[in-house]
Amino acid sequence: MSAGNGRPAGAAAAGVANEAGRPRIGVYVCHCGTNIAGTVDVAEVRRWAEERLADRGVVVARDYKFMCSSLGQELIEKDVAELGLDRVVVAACSPHMHEATFRGACARAGLNPYLCELVSIREQDSWVHTDGVAATAKARAILSGGVERVRHHEPLEPLRVHINPATLVVGGGIAGIQTALEIADAGFPVYLVEREPSIGGHMAQFDKTFPTLDCSACILTPRMYSAGSHPNVRLLTWSEVINVEGFVGSFKVTVLRKARYIDTDLCTGCGICQEKCPRKILDVVYEAGLGYRKGVYTPFPQAVPKYPVIDRANCTFFDNGKCKACEKFCPTGAIDFEQQDEIVTLEVGNIVLATGYELFDPRRIAQYGYGRLANVFTSLEFERLSNAAGPTQGRVVLRDGVTEPRTVGIIHCVGSRDRNFNNYCSAICCMQSLKFAHLVKEHTGATVYEFYIDMRTAAKAYDEFYQRVLEEGTIFVRGKVAEVTEVARTPEEEGKLVLQVEDTLIGRQRRIPVDMVILSCGLEPRHDTKKVAQLFGISCSADGWLIEKHPKLDPVATMEEGVFIAGCVSGPKDIPTSVAQGAAAAARVLGHIQQGELALEPIKAAVDPDVCSGCRICNGLCPFNAITFREDRMVSEVNPALCQGCGTCVAACPAGAMSGTCFSDEQILAQVEGLLLANLQGTAGREAVSA
Template identity: 70%
Template sequence: MSEERVGVYICHCGTNIAGTVDVEDVARWAGEQPHVVVARDYKFMCSSLGQELIEKDIKEFGLTRVVVASCSPHMHEKTFRGACERAGLNPFLFEMANIREQDSWATNDRKAATQKAKALVKAAIERVIHHEPLDPLQVEINSSTLIVGGGIAGITAALELANAGYHVYLVEREPSIGGHMAQLDKTFPTLDCSACILTPKMVEVDQHPNITLLSYSEVEKVEGHLGDFTVTVRKKARHVIEDLCTGCGECERRCPKRVIDNSFEAGLGFRKAIYRPFPQAVPKYPVIDTDNCLWFQIGKCRVCERFCPTGAIDYEQQDELLEIKVGNIILATGYKLFDPRRIPQYGYGRLANVFTSLEFERMVNAAGPTGGRIVLRDGETEPKSVAIIHCVGSRDRNYNEYCSKVCCMYSLKFAHLVHERLPEAEVYNFYIDIRTPGKGYEEFYHRLLEEGTHFIRGRVAEVTDAARQPGEEGKLIVQVEDTLIGKQRRIPVDMVILSAGLEAQPDAREVAQKFGLGCDANGFFVERHPKLDPVATMTDGVFIAGTCQGPRDIPDTVAQGAAAAARIASLISQRVVQMEPVRAHIDEDLCSGCRICNDLCPYNAIVYHEDRQVSEVITALCQGCGACVAACPSGAITEAHFTDEQIMSEIEGILWDVRPQGAHEAALA
């Protein structure tokens, strides 16, 4: 250790770091530290010139250790390890200090930032001299992929991978794939028929030899790691034998029990207790909703069984648990519409003619409950005036602070559809800002201006049926400040549509935990990097696509689905990937056989040898989380690249200006 020769490099990151940290001072100071033979500061260490600087110094000065103080290791650890390797130095003899995210970006105090930079650099120096050369682990990639969620994101990803020749398991919670896109009538701004462009893809999924479709199924358990995941899927009992069912629909027609369809029809229509969500459902098999089926509830009926021509009804069918092996996973679990009952002043649930945006989508859909007619809740009367309220549950700290991104455009689409179907009707759009960033989007807004939509700039205060004036009797009154004239206005209308925002699925946090992901404050899955790695996650081998990561429209969702598939195809084509050799190891001589670590390991990576009465870590399963290392009462477990000595030295280094020397030895003793 005493002869280690360390090179230290302080990055300016343009002004990102140098604007707050006195980088020259840190470099000068670093050069005076024990073991350090060269210390430099440089404008951009990650540039090729910066990397060449390191390579040159390794050779010239005979460096045995390298420290770079710059950004987060997530960003450039690989870059600098590569530089070391090219100069013949084992890449694990490198350590990175994060003086940007954890320092310069966190404060404007130059003095404090410089002092902290020194502490972080000192910690890295102290740590790196205890590093050991390591070899990366080689992992074979299973070429099958699990995709969770059969909306347009999951469908796109599944087809991309399947067409590339790889097998896909597509798991969907609902009885049919299609997701929200299947509910929509037209898509903005081109007004393509949503079903017309979606259903061919659904059929393709159904018929693709490389896709195993597991609908009406949910993932129960995930084990393993990149290249080798074992996933347990619960295939819920449909009570219909898929091999026998022809999808003729006779059971649905005969079923006497009518239920409000809160899922596909968004509450605006009905379905039967045995049902397919919609005629083009994929797969074509219906399911029995046992909460409403008369046979399951009161033990009478069995009408579907009686009329099924192929004997496909099976009331005794049980859930099945399937175990599948995959190398990668894509989560494409989608969103949930904001429930506008949470804003009582908008009247949804109390005032009959207030509708949600999804209800309106179903209403204007030719295959929906009204056959595409725009009518009031009575099912007959056509409205003479329609108010469309933007930002319902979005841009509001009481609910969701973020902008839901799609509501402006779909609200414009709604206005257009009302003009198209009810040319005499007046249409009002109430907005805070009209947001139309996208190809052809602003032009669509201009089109609506020409179509005569009334645009009133103001966030609606309330919707009420409490009439004040004669002209308001029997109407819904939208009360708002028209902010462009600075006056309060009351607009009487027949129908109100609430353009509700997009929210994370209610069980997003549970799902995230199951797959080892993070969620942001709003419950959306967190990507590895918001700009440069938007579909990967912090867990290798788990990718995300579509609205489960944040609100977005169909084109962006499709792009993400394809991007996630491309990332996986690239991994599969490598066959073998290198993984961090950060793994635990048990010293059998020290192990007392207490088995505490066996139960603690979240990856079931530790086995116990009865004969020798010791535990052993299966390296291929270990994820390097360190739980066992911390728990072992005998101190028998060590983790490569995170040894006690390395960690204690790092702490010692970070406290260099507050702790007397020698405390580290005392702590270890």
């Protein structure tokens, strides 16, 4: 039996958590230059608060040009000290912007920071209204809501968690390698998990990198080698993360290490097994389907680690128990067909996800003919064609393997900036297409057409490279290609691929015959990105990329504390940006490690076990996997270190057993009443609240 049901519905309890009986509230109204003051009569709001909210506990109200400036913050600190304020309401911008600022000011003055409430009269008011009188009335209402709410605030203490100095980096492309090296160089252990047999990622497939045309392998392999040999990096290739538990500071990560069937203690990486293996398999990963690998293989000669793997699905021995050629010829006896998959548990304090992207599959645009017309190539296929270590030793030839093209058409924005597929710009396609044009010219001297929508070359030395390709004589046609066809209309088109395109600069339909078409395919989230997001408790955008905590100000953090993202996993990026993000994520991780201990926001959900009936409605809702069901006691429980205080479970709990600190029913209803009362003008409503 318990109290409470007799409470009048809708009326927030009048009791205020203040021993002295009456709160002493300071109100601070910010002009934000003209951001707020341009629309809202700030002085009037201050005057109104001073007069009309005095009986609600407001003892001082001030307005100031920039409350967030040090002078503005000092105003608050001074008032807390001199007037003995025990609550503060700042009417300014969104809490996302400056909540921490004003909480900090209160804390410096000795007031518990959670007794400060920031209400937004900028994003929610001045920025979205033009009528000054109405906006001023709204500002009064918002402020009044904040005052009513803050009366119910209670002091809160942050939750402290220890940070394990080890870090997990998922994905061994250039972004992940960079992250791992930065952290390892700072002296802390890193686990680098990669799904493929070698680290290197997409960059290892490229021949040249734009705009400088450095050899991709030449700049990548030293980094790969460093990561592979660094005393602080433990490489886990041919491995996948299958489970994540815990929270920032103490994650427990389960990794599946697929059996390599190679004893890495004995293997010297000599490559004899690959030479002797009789099984030839089309390599659709590294060679993009243009070349072959063996049943036992390293994806490329500079692979790190140097040890090959036996592809169980494509091994004659695993098929029918015969062969064992690799075992026969291995000089060190390193082949081990008995090896089993292994489960490894890692304990880490932070996680960086750098799982990269997948190429848009151009088969989805049937009119471009990829897969049907032999000499239509994807961008990745061309990367392999032009690569000296590739299947053609760098000869740019048609699908027959011998004929050099005399004319080449490169189509931009394949699957990007296209409402049928992806709305976004894939960011790298313009530059990669320009690089292709240059490489085609260099290798074959062919005539090159580029079909583009807009030319986007906005980074250091990018536009200069565009100028250079222009000067090399590449022909640019502004227009989206409608169709690639082998149906000739004129004798010149016989035996050619014809690109049908509207040249928007001359306003004419054109048909351009070429020997080879390169589709500059866009980047897409990996097919299992959603699963990865779920595994690590973070979210994907509608496009499927992982979401940053803030797209501008916090691009490598996520809403999950201790889980960071770097590189193309959050959207298409070029190599310099991916590297910068890798380093940035490392800096954030090192920040955590250096602190040793992290203070987490105390704004959390909690279950009252006496009220919880174990109905399990909340169990599947938590985006952070913070809720567990205790079968033994038949109640649900919130792990406070995992909880991010989003409130989803609080809203869903039908029993009212779940409550959120700083967002209690009492606080929210008081805020609603405050909003409404400000518009009543009279005192009748006021009495109702204090009744």
